[in-house]
Amino acid sequence: MKIDLARxxxxxxxxxxxxxxxxxxxxxxxxxxxxxPDLLNSIFRAAHSIKGGSGTFGLEQVASFSHVxxxxxxxxxxxxxxxxxARIDLLLRSTDVLKGLLVSARSGEAAPAExxxxxxxxxxxxxxxxxxxxxxxxxxxxxxxxxxxxxxxxAPQLRRIHFRPASDVLLSGLDPILVLRDLAxxxxxxxxxxxTSRLPSLTALDPEVCHLAWTVVLSSDACExxxxxxxAFVEDGADIQVSVAAGASAxxxxxxxxxxxxxxxxxxxxxATAPAAGPAFRRRASDVEASSSIRVSIDKVDRLVxxxxxxxxxxxxxxxxxxxxxxxxLDRLQAAVSLMGRNTRxxxxxxxxxxMMPIGSLFGRFxxxxxxxxxxxxxxxxxxxxxxxxxLDKAVVERIGDPLTHLVRNAVDHGIDDVxxxxxxxxxxxxxxxxxxxxxxxxxxxxxxxxxxxxDKERIHRKAVERGLARADEVLTDEQLYALILQPAFxxxxxxxxxxxxxxxxxxxxxxxxxxxGSISITTTPGRGTSFRIKLPLTLAIxxxxxxxxxxxxxxLPLVSIVESLRPKRAHxxxxxxxxxxxxxxxDTLPLxxxxxxxxxxxxxxxxxxxxxxxxxxxxxxxxxxxxxxxxQQQVVIKGLDVNYRRVEGVLxxxxxxDGRVAFILDVAGLIRMTDPDAVEARRALAHARAETSYAxxxxxx
Amino acid sequence: xxxxxxIVDDSISMRQMVAFTLKEAGFSVIEGENGQDALTRAxxxxxxxxxxxxxxxxxxxxxxxxxxxxxxxxxxxxILMLTxxxxxxxxQAGKSAGASGWIVKPFDPGKLLAVIGKVLP
Numbered sequence: 001m002k003i004d005l006a007r008x009x010x011x012x013x014x015x016x017x018x019x020x021x022x023x024x025x026x027x028x029x030x031x032x033x034x035x036x037p038d039l040l041n042s043i044f045r046a047a048h049s050i051k052g053g054s055g056t057f058g059l060e061q062v063a064s065f066s067h068v069x070x071x072x073x074x075x076x077x078x079x080x081x082x083x084x085x086a087r088i089d090l091l092l093r094s095t096d097v098l099k100g101l102l103v104s105a106r107s108g109e110a111a112p113a114e115x116x117x118x119x120x121x122x123x124x125x126x127x128x129x130x131x132x133x134x135x136x137x138x139x140x141x142x143x144x145x146x147x148x149x150x151x152x153x154x155a156p157q158l159r160r161i162h163f164r165p166a167s168d169v170l171l172s173g174l175d176p177i178l179v180l181r182d183l184a185x186x187x188x189x190x191x192x193x194x195x196t197s198r199l200p201s202l203t204a205l206d207p208e209v210c211h212l213a214w215t216v217v218l219s220s221d222a223c224e225x226x227x228x229x230x231x232a233f234v235e236d237g238a239d240i241q242v243s244v245a246a247g248a249s250a251x252x253x254x255x256x257x258x259x260x261x262x263x264x265x266x267x268x269x270x271x272a273t274a275p276a277a278g279p280a281f282r283r284r285a286s287d288v289e290a291s292s293s294i295r296v297s298i299d300k301v302d303r304l305v306x307x308x309x310x311x312x313x314x315x316x317x318x319x320x321x322x323x324x325x326x327x328x329x330l331d332r333l334q335a336a337v338s339l340m341g342r343n344t345r346x347x348x349x350x351x352x353x354x355x356m357m358p359i360g361s362l363f364g365r366f367x368x369x370x371x372x373x374x375x376x377x378x379x380x381x382x383x384x385x386x387x388x389x390x391x392l393d394k395a396v397v398e399r400i401g402d403p404l405t406h407l408v409r410n411a412v413d414h415g416i417d418d419v420x421x422x423x424x425x426x427x428x429x430x431x432x433x434x435x436x437x438x439x440x441x442x443x444x445x446x447x448x449x450x451x452x453x454x455x456d457k458e459r460i461h462r463k464a465v466e467r468g469l470a471r472a473d474e475v476l477t478d479e480q481l482y483a484l485i486l487q488p489a490f491x492x493x494x495x496x497x498x499x500x501x502x503x504x505x506x507x508x509x510x511x512x513x514x515x516x517x518g519s520i521s522i523t524t525t526p527g528r529g530t531s532f533r534i535k536l537p538l539t540l541a542i543x544x545x546x547x548x549x550x551x552x553x554x555x556x557l558p559l560v561s562i563v564e565s566l567r568p569k570r571a572h573x574x575x576x577x578x579x580x581x582x583x584x585x586x587x588d589t590l591p592l593x594x595x596x597x598x599x600x601x602x603x604x605x606x607x608x609x610x611x612x613x614x615x616x617x618x619x620x621x622x623x624x625x626x627x628x629x630x631x632x633q634q635q636v637v638i639k640g641l642d643v644n645y646r647r648v649e650g651v652l653x654x655x656x657x658x659d660g661r662v663a664f665i666l667d668v669a670g671l672i673r674m675t676d677p678d679a680v681e682a683r684r685a686l687a688h689a690r691a692e693t694s695y696a697x698x699x700x701x702x
Numbered sequence: 703x704x705x706x707x708x709i710v711d712d713s714i715s716m717r718q719m720v721a722f723t724l725k726e727a728g729f730s731v732i733e734g735e736n737g738q739d740a741l742t743r744a745x746x747x748x749x750x751x752x753x754x755x756x757x758x759x760x761x762x763x764x765x766x767x768x769x770x771x772x773x774x775x776x777x778x779x780x781i782l783m784l785t786x787x788x789x790x791x792x793x794q795a796g797k798s799a800g801a802s803g804w805i806v807k808p809f810d811p812g813k814l815l816a817v818i819g820k821v822l823p
Contacts, residue, residue: 005719005810007722008715008718008719008722009715011715012713012715015713015714015715042759044757048757048786049712049713049757051786052716052784053713053715053716054808055807055808056716056719056808056809056810057719057808170778171771171777171778171800172771172781172797172800172802173778173779173781173801173802173821174780174802174803174821175821177823178819178821178822178823181823182819182820208777232803233802233803233804233820233821
C-alpha cells in the first residue's frame with residue numbers, strides 16, 4: 001500500500017511547535033527551586049515525540065538532532081547528570097536549533113547556522129562521563145532491527161526449525177500459527193510436524209495454555225538472523241532452534257519433495273518496500289502556506305454543530321407558525337423568534353470563539369527572555385504568570401507580542417534593580433515580573449507588573465518639562481504624570497543600556513495597543529513596583545463604539561479614542577487663519593473638525609454651540625469633532641471596506657446598524673491627519689465614499 | 703465485518719497516520735490520546751487490535767497494556783506497542799505487561815501493516 005505521508009506533516013509541525021514550547025518552558029522551570037519532579041519526564045517526552053514523529057515523517061535532520069538531544073535529556077532524567085545552569089543553557093540553545101530545523105524542514109529555508117556548533121556541544125555532553133561504548137551504542141540505537149531487510153545468501157538452504165512457544169503465549173495476544181505463516185513468507189516450507197505429546201486429555205485441557213510444538217523444514221535463502229527475527233515477538237520463554245538440515249542445500253534434497261523451484265526467491269517482505277515511500281516525503285508548496293491555519297478543539301466544533309442543530313429547529317418553529325399565521329398566534333411567533341435570536345447570538349459568540357487562542361502561547365516566550373536579560377544585567381528575576389488560558393483573537397495575540405515584549409524588557413531593564421540595590425532596600429534579592437491575563441466583560445486585561453523601584457514622579461516631571469511635554473509650574477495628577485512616559489521620545493533611563501532606551505520608547509507600546517483598539521494605563525508605588533495594564537478587545541472584529549448622529553446619518557467612533565464630549569461656549573470657538581477653527585478646552589487649543597463638512601452630510605446643526613463636540617485623541621494629539629448629537633454606545637461588528645468597496649482614509653470600516661443602515665466607523669488617526677491643509681484629496685475621497693455608500697439621497701447634499 | 707483497531711498516541715500526527723493506514727487496510731478505528739482516554743473509549747467495544755504509544759501523559763502505554771490485559775475482553779487481543787526505544791528495557795517492560803509485540807519508530811505504512819500481519823491473521 002502506498003500512502004502519502006505528506007498530508008500528516010502539517011499536523012506534525014504544529015505538534016512539534018508545541019513540544020518545542022514544552023521543552024523550553026520545562027527547561028526554564030528546572031531552575032526553579034520548587035521544580036516539579038515530573039518536569040524532566042515531560043521535557044524528555046517532548047523531545048522523544050519530536051524524534052519519533054520526525055523520523056516517521058521523513059525529516060532526517062530533525063530526527064537525528066532530536067535523537068542526540070533526547071539522549072542528553074535521558075541521562076538527566078536518570079539522574080546520571082544534574083541540570084546545571086550551563087547544561088540548561090546548552091539545552092536551551094539546542095531548543096532554538098531544533099526550532100530552526102523545524103522551520104527549515106517546513107519552509108525549505110537553510111538549516112540554522114548554529115546547528116553544527118550546538119550539535120557538537122551536545123555530542124560532547126552526551127559522551128562526557130559516559131562509558132564510550134555506551135555512548136556510541138546510544139548513537140546507533142535509532143537503527144531498528146526491522147530496518148534491515150533479510151540478507152539474501154546466494155543459494156537457498158534447507159533448515160530445520162524447532163519451535164516450542166511458551167505455554168502462556170496465547171495470553172499475550174499471539175497465535176503461533178501466524179509465526180509459521182511468517183516463516184513461509186521467507187521461502188518454501190517443505191515439512192511441518194506438530195508435536196502433540198504434551199497435549200493432556202480433553203478433561204484436563206486448559207484451552208488458554210499452549211501445549212504444542214512444531215518442527216518446520218524450510219527452504220529459504222534468508223540468513224539465520226532473518227529467520228530468528230520471525231520469532232521476535234514469541235521468543236520469550238520459547239524453545240527455538242534453527243539448524244541446517246541434513247543434505248545442506250535445498251537442491252540436494254529435491255528427491256524428498258515435489259519439484260523444487262530453483263529460483264525459490266522469498267516473497268519480498270514488507271521491509272523491502274520501505275524505500276518506495278521515499279518520494280512521498282518530497283516537499284510540496286502547499287505545506288508551507290498551510291501555516292496560516294487555526295487549530296480548533298473538537299469541543300468548539302461540536303458545540304457549533306449543536307447550535308446549528310438548534311438554529312434549524314428554531315427556524316422550523318418560526319416557519320411553522322408563519323405558514324398558517326393568524327393573529328392569535330402572535331405570542332408563539334414572538335417566542336419562536338426570540339429563541340432564534342438567542343441561538344443566533346450564541347452562535348455569533350461561538351464562531352468568534354473559533355478564532356480565539358490562549359494568550360499562554362505568547363506568555364511562553366517570556367521566561368526565557370527574562371532569564372537571559374536578567375542574567376546579562378546581573379539581576380535575579382523570577383517571571384510569574386497567570387491566566388495563560390485567557391483567550392484572545394488570533395490576530396490580537398499575534399500583534400500584542402511586540403508591545404508585551406517591550407514592557408517586559410522595560411521591567412527587567414528599568415523596573416527591577418540589581419541584587420545589591422534590592423538588598424540595600426531590604427527587599428528580597430530575587431525580583432518578580434508578573435504577567436497576568438484575564439477576561440473582563442468584552443475585553444481582556446493583560447498586566448505586566450514588577451516589584452521594582454516604581455516610577456519616580458519628580459524625575460518624570462523634570463524630564464517632561466525638559467522635553468516640552470509639560471510646564472514647570474503645571475500641577476498634574478498622578479495619572480496624567482504617568483501617562484507622560486507613554487509619550488513619544490520620553491525615556492527616563494539616564495543611560496542607554498543594551499536592552500532598551502535605544503530611542504524606542506514606551507510610546508511605541510501605546511501606539512501598538514491603540515492600533516488594536518486597546519488602551520494602556522499605569523499604576524506605580526514608589527519602592528514597591530510598577531504595573532502596566534493593557535486593555536484589549538477580545539477580537540478585532542467587534543468594537544466598542546459610540547454612535548454619532550450627523551444630519552440623518554449615523555457614524556461610529558471607537559470608544560477608546562474618545563476623551564470627552566462637550567458643548568463649547570461661544571467665546572471658546574475661534575476662527576483662525578483661512579477657514580480653520582479651533583475650540584478652547586480648559587486652556588488647550590484644539591482644531592475643530594466639522595463632521596458634516598468632512599463627510600459631506602447635509603445638516604442643520606452647523607453651530608458648534610448647538611451641536612456637540614467630541615474630543616478625540618490619537619497618539620497624544622487631540623481634535624474636536626463637531627457632530628449633531630450622540631446616540632448610544634454599542635458593540636459593532638466591523639466589516640472591512642477594502643474588501644467590499646475600497647480603502648478610504650479616515651474610515652476604519654463599516655457596520656450594519658440594528659435598523660439595517662450602514663454606518664461608517666471613523667478612524668480617529670485618519671481624521672486627525674485630515675486636519676492637515678494638504679490633505680485635500682483624502683478629504684474629497686472620504687466625502688465621496690460617504691455619498692456613494694449612503695442610504696440618504698446624495699443629491700440633497702448642500 | 704470490519705475489524706476494529708484501538709490506536710493510542712498523544713501525538714495527533716502519529717495517530718492520524720496510523721489511523722489512516724489502518725482504515726485503508728479495512729479497519730475501523732477508535733483513537734485515544736492517552737492510556738486513560740483509551741480505556742474509556744474502548745469500554746464496551748469489541749476490539750481486534752490495539753496499537754499504543756508508550757510515552758504518554760496521564761497514563762502511559764505500559765500501564766494501559768497491563769490494564770487491558772487484565773480485562774477478560776482483551777485476554778487474547780493482539781496489543782502492539784509503538785516505541786522508538788529499541789533498548790530491551792522498554793520492550794521487556796511492555797512484554798511483561800502483556801504486549802504481543804512492538805513496532806519501532808520510525809516506521810511507514812508498509813512496515814506497520816507487516817508487523818500487524820505478525821499478530822493478526
